[in-house]
Amino acid sequence: MLRTQRIESVSIRPWYSPRISKELNWTTRNITGTLNEVTLPLPRYEQVTLRFTGTLVLAEHNGVKLTPITLNAINAASKLGEISVLVAGVDIVKIAEQVAKVDQVKRVFVSDHKKLEHQLPEFVAKAVETLQKQYKFDYVVAGASVFGRDVLPRVAAQFDVSPVTDVIAIHGDDTFTRPTYAGNAICKVRSNSPVKFLTFRGTAFKPAKESGGNAKIEKAPETDFSFDCVEFVSQELLKSERPDLQSAKVIVSGGRGVGSADNFKIIYELADKLKGAVGASRAAVDAGYVSNELQIGQTGKIVAPELYIAIGISGAIQHTAGMKDSKVIVAINKDSDAPIFEIADVGLKADLHKAVPELIKAL
Amino acid sequence: MQWYLSATEAMRALVAVKRVIDYAIKIRVKPDRTGVIKDNVQHSMNPFDEIALEEAVRLKEKQIIKEVLVVSLGSPKSQETLRTALAKGADKAIHVEVEEAVAEKIEPLFVAKVLKKIAETEKPDLIFLGKQAIDDDYGQTAQLLAGLLNWPQAIEVDGGRELIRIKTPAVISADLRLNEPRYATLPNIMKAKNKPLEKKSLSDYGIEIAEQTQILEVSEPPVRKSGGFVEDVPSLITKLKEAGVL
Numbered sequence: 001m002l003r004t005q006r007i008e009s010v011s012i013r014p015w016y017s018p019r020i021s022k023e024l025n026w027t028t029r030n031i032t033g034t035l036n037e038v039t040l041p042l043p044r045y046e047q048v049t050l051r052f053t054g055t056l057v058l059a060e061h062n063g064v065k066l067t068p069i070t071l072n073a074i075n076a077a078s079k080l081g082e083i084s085v086l087v088a089g090v091d092i093v094k095i096a097e098q099v100a101k102v103d104q105v106k107r108v109f110v111s112d113h114k115k116l117e118h119q120l121p122e123f124v125a126k127a128v129e130t131l132q133k134q135y136k137f138d139y140v141v142a143g144a145s146v147f148g149r150d151v152l153p154r155v156a157a158q159f160d161v162s163p164v165t166d167v168i169a170i171h172g173d174d175t176f177t178r179p180t181y182a183g184n185a186i187c188k189v190r191s192n193s194p195v196k197f198l199t200f201r202g203t204a205f206k207p208a209k210e211s212g213g214n215a216k217i218e219k220a221p222e223t224d225f226s227f228d229c230v231e232f233v234s235q236e237l238l239k240s241e242r243p244d245l246q247s248a249k250v251i252v253s254g255g256r257g258v259g260s261a262d263n264f265k266i267i268y269e270l271a272d273k274l275k276g277a278v279g280a281s282r283a284a285v286d287a288g289y290v291s292n293e294l295q296i297g298q299t300g301k302i303v304a305p306e307l308y309i310a311i312g313i314s315g316a317i318q319h320t321a322g323m324k325d326s327k328v329i330v331a332i333n334k335d336s337d338a339p340i341f342e343i344a345d346v347g348l349k350a351d352l353h354k355a356v357p358e359l360i361k362a363l
Numbered sequence: 364m365q366w367y368l369s370a371t372e373a374m375r376a377l378v379a380v381k382r383v384i385d386y387a388i389k390i391r392v393k394p395d396r397t398g399v400i401k402d403n404v405q406h407s408m409n410p411f412d413e414i415a416l417e418e419a420v421r422l423k424e425k426q427i428i429k430e431v432l433v434v435s436l437g438s439p440k441s442q443e444t445l446r447t448a449l450a451k452g453a454d455k456a457i458h459v460e461v462e463e464a465v466a467e468k469i470e471p472l473f474v475a476k477v478l479k480k481i482a483e484t485e486k487p488d489l490i491f492l493g494k495q496a497i498d499d500d501y502g503q504t505a506q507l508l509a510g511l512l513n514w515p516q517a518i519e520v521d522g523g524r525e526l527i528r529i530k531t532p533a534v535i536s537a538d539l540r541l542n543e544p545r546y547a548t549l550p551n552i553m554k555a556k557n558k559p560l561e562k563k564s565l566s567d568y569g570i571e572i573a574e575q576t577q578i579l580e581v582s583e584p585p586v587r588k589s590g591g592f593v594e595d596v597p598s599l600i601t602k603l604k605e606a607g608v609l
Contacts, residue, residue, distance in 0.1 A: 153503040157510030162575040229530040230515035345590035
């Protein structure tokens, strides 16, 4: 009887890694043949059944709504097992309800505490640590945004684990691909840590559907937030009607060639016409044309929209590392030797001050 | 980053620096796919670490910091990086030396463990690190270290700016926008030769390397091909319509 139960739970875990599935198939075949002689289960499998198992995704939000990268992280995590999501903050019932409806999500843990209001990593990490100690998930994951990057390694340190950050592909339960050297070398790694702490690059995974899920919402365990070495003072947010850079389908990006902060308005105008977001190269940020939140590249945001229009951008590796996974790349530059043309699907050698207004007019 | 420090007595800073392949070098993957070619390739201090160091040195010039200790974990060649740091204004250096082959396998968690040990003996008030090393691109060491020490961490945010107040001791990770690092002048390079540089090994800190993340294969990224040029704006629009993105 006991054995039968175990076999049943094998079949409900088809998501597990190819390697393990193979082992399990083998076991199952043996069972059907000679049930009495078989010693079960495999050590690895035993470990799986004893634990609560599954994956904990850290939800990122701004207090009002869920950040889109969370959906990409949930979808990536769905390859790794049953999904639980932690929503940490203050008055976040609405966000928790939104998460509960997301496809594939099974459980939503809500950690509601005054100290979590500004999402300071010191406190969010504490909430994650407490939850992990109690439920012992196999994976603790988040989107590879500043939020995920700040919180996840801090928690991993408590469990003596080396996190694998900025994962762009999942090959099995412990094998992942991540870019190194600003995307100039692609590295396949195997993580041997008992629990895997991962961050997923948002643009490498499709977002999970926002409906279809019916997760149970429950209270996260009580956490000690008495740490008092950090406090939030104020914040200055970039206000914009335009779509968020990391989830925009179209991005219009300007570089030093744009010439001035004032000239940048044609970039905004074109972006508005295409309902896209505005980006910039580091050179444009350094020259003071736009604020650094718009920077795309190795040291800024990594994006992969359907259409990326690079205007007055030379295409240094620092910049291309952040946008070369875009579906279609358009480059407008007066220098036909600019390296951006080497990766552009459509190149236009022209003076941007003439070509961009013409483009705006024609659209 | 703006500093509102009200220290009554001068503080001590620890800065961690890493020797990496120079950012301007176009790297090449080894034919056997075990890593990238590092021999006879220009190396320099990780750009984010230069910024972290610069910030510490500036605080020293403002007399908020009394002493800047710089640390590097790596092969014997990391000493060059430490000398550069001394030439830029650090007061003394610690080199935690490992063999070249071992250096390849060191993960951020182990760097964080070594830095924690050094922090326990040197008792710095602030630890400065770059936000990520441009070779492994992990971006973890500062957060791991802050987690191990249970100190607050100050790292950049998305979508704007955030002002936080932290109590020292604290871990600070430097973003590119923090400052513009200085060049080391020739007299300072000469002077740096006489500054103290202490050599240590992992066993001095009782730390053994236990690899958690095994590199299976390193490959070239898929190459994007140039699609060529169009003559004018109307043909640009036609092309984009054909591609289905307009």
